[in-house]
Amino acid sequence: xIKKEQIYEGKGKKLFATDDEWTLIAEFKDDLTAFNAxxxxxxxxxxxxxxxxxxxxxxxxxxxxxxxxxxxxxDETNHLIKKTRIIPIEVVARNIATxxxxxxxxxxxxxxLDFTLVEFYYKNDDLGDPIINxxxxxxxxxxxxxxxxxxxxxxxxxxxxxxPFFRSVNLNLVDFKVEFGRDQNGQILLADEISPDSCxxxxxxxxxxxxxxxFRQDLGGVKLAYEEVLKRIEGALK
Ligand SMILES: Nc1ncnc2c1ncn2[C@@H]1O[C@H](COP(=O)(O)OP(=O)(O)OP(=O)(O)O)[C@@H](O)[C@H]1O
Ligand SMILES: [Mg+2]
Numbered sequence: 564x565i566k567k568e569q570i571y572e573g574k575g576k577k578l579f580a581t582d583d584e585w586t587l588i589a590e591f592k593d594d595l596t597a598f599n600a601x602x603x604x605x606x607x608x609x610x611x612x613x614x615x616x617x618x619x620x621x622x623x624x625x626x627x628x629x630x631x632x633x634x635x636x637x638d639e640t641n642h643l644i645k646k647t648r649i650i651p652i653e654v655v656a657r658n659i660a661t662x663x664x665x666x667x668x669x670x671x672x673x674x675x676l677d678f679t680l681v682e683f684y685y686k687n688d689d690l691g692d693p694i695i696n697x698x699x700x701x702x703x704x705x706x707x708x709x710x711x712x713x714x715x716x717x718x719x720x721x722x723x724x725x726x727p728f729f730r731s732v733n734l735n736l737v738d739f740k741v742e743f744g745r746d747q748n749g750q751i752l753l754a755d756e757i758s759p760d761s762c763x764x765x766x767x768x769x770x771x772x773x774x775x776x777x778f779r780q781d782l783g784g785v786k787l788a789y790e791e792v793l794k795r796i797e798g799a800l801k
Pocket of ligand 2: 575755
């Protein structure tokens with residue numbers, strides 16, 4: 564596959580065209596951003612860590628019956644992926660209250676939720692990715708009623724795959740964000756990435772945070788934390 568022109572540069576990845584119309588290359592960057600890119604930094608090696616972590620998790624998710632955009636990891640930082648039309652919704656699944664959920668609703672940080680809460684955020688940087696409900700999704704034609712059901716079902720299924728997996732490596736999967744896209748046949752695929760940039764992981768014993776909150780909250784040791792997450796995943800999947 565030939566890496567052709569760059570078609571998009573986001574905060575965490577660059578997308579490149581290939582010689583096939585429905586295949587892209589996603590290159591993971593070392594950039595770290597938070598709070599809608601108001602806070603920025605670089606962490607050498609972060610792109611490769613996320614590319615490795617995301618590839619392992621997508622493979623695990625696929626083995627368990629959820630279709631994904633990942634064709635293969637090409638090298639340290641590049642994934643060969645199926646091109647999709649991204650559904651402009653960030654689908655968030657939460658097991659434990661923290662972050663914006665605690666801030667907005669006053670639910671105490673660290674509270675275990677009675678069930679996995681699925682939330683939708685409208686992917687629109689100019690509007691600050693506002694939270695939306697099912698009716699906004701349909702009203703704004705971001706997804707059909709059927710697709711909306713599929714997004715919720717898939718988010719829960721991914722959680723049901725990942726939560727026990729992470730528990731087995733002594734990590735609490737607190738919450739995560741996923742994106743879905745429609746492939747050339749209109750089938751919904753898990754797209755984008757799943758990494759410590761898009762999940763919260765707390766060590767089950769110490770409570771230590773092993774994700775992007777280390778950057779958001781200036782806790783230091785960002786790269787060490789991402790390395791630890793990869794090490795545990797690799798240890799369990801070997
Ligand atoms: N399979 C795919 N097909 C097409 N686009 C994809 C696919 N997977 C991910 N994307 C898109 O590629 C971009 C990846 O870049 P990145 O994650 O850096 O973006 P971002 O800075 O988070 O910004 P935004 O998600 O708001 O565009 C995102 O826009 C994402 O939605
Ligand atoms: Mg992104």
